[in-house]
Amino acid sequence: MSNEKSFFEEELNALEKKGKRKFLRLYDFGTSKLRDEIRRKPGQYFFLFLTSFMGSVITTGAALFMFSGNLIAQFVPKPATQVQGIQVAENKKVAHVEKYDPLLLASKLKKKETNFEIIDIRSVSEFLSGHIAGAINIPVYGTDIINKNGDIDQDALKLTFKQYLLTDKLMIIYAQNSYSSLPQEIATLFSSPAKRVKALAVGWEEWFHLNSKK
DSSP states (O other): OHHHHHHHHHHHHHHHHTTOHHHHHHHHIIIIIHHHHHHHOHHHHHHHHHHHHHHHHHHHHHHHHHHHHHHHHTTSOOOEEEETTEEEESSSOOOSSOOBOHHHHHHHHHHTOOSEEEEEOSOHHHHHHOOOTTOEEOOOTTSTTBOTTSOBOHHHHHHHHHHHHSSOSEEEEEOSSTTOOHHHHHHHHHOBTTBOEEEBSSOHHHHHHHHHTO
16 A cells, blocks of 8 residues: 555656646546545445446437437338328328339330320429420429428319329329429329329439430
C-alpha cells in the first residue's frame, strides 16, 4: 500500500510541477477518491455497474427491435380496400398493373394502328409544349382531381374519364416523366377484365429523348 501511495504521490508531484492544476483535480478524483469509495463499498458499486449495464442492454435491444420492426413493415404490402366495386391499394406505390413498353407503342404508332388511345394527363400548357403523336389531353395535374395531399378524388376522376372508359380500346396513360406515380395509380383504378388500362413505362421527357435521336 505504501508503494502504491508513493507512486501516486510522485505522479501528482510531477504533474504539479508542470502546472496542470485543473487536470490534477480530475486525476486526483478519478484515481484516489473513486478507488477508495469502491474499496469501501464494493457491493454497492458492483450493483450500480450491473444495473447500468443491464439498462444499456435493454435500451439497445428495444431500439434495435423498433428499428427492425419499422424496416420489415416497409416490405409488407398494405391491405386493399374496396372503393365502389374497384379494388384499390391503400399505399400509393402500386405495382400490380404492368407498365406499357414504349417500344411497343412506337411500333403501334408506326403501323398506324387504331385499337388504342393515348391519354396525356399533364396540364394543357405542358401538353401544348409537346406531346406524343395522337395523344388526348385529359388534365389531372393542377386540377381539383388531385387534392393538396396529392390524393386522387376518384369520383371526379371517373367522371372525367367516363367517355374513354366506355370503349374497348386499350388505354395508355403517361405524364411528364417516368417518376410520376399518377399514371400507374389511374391504370390500377380503371383496369378490369373489360377494360385494359396501362401506364406507359416512360413519360414525355423520356419519350422525347428517345425519339429525338431518330
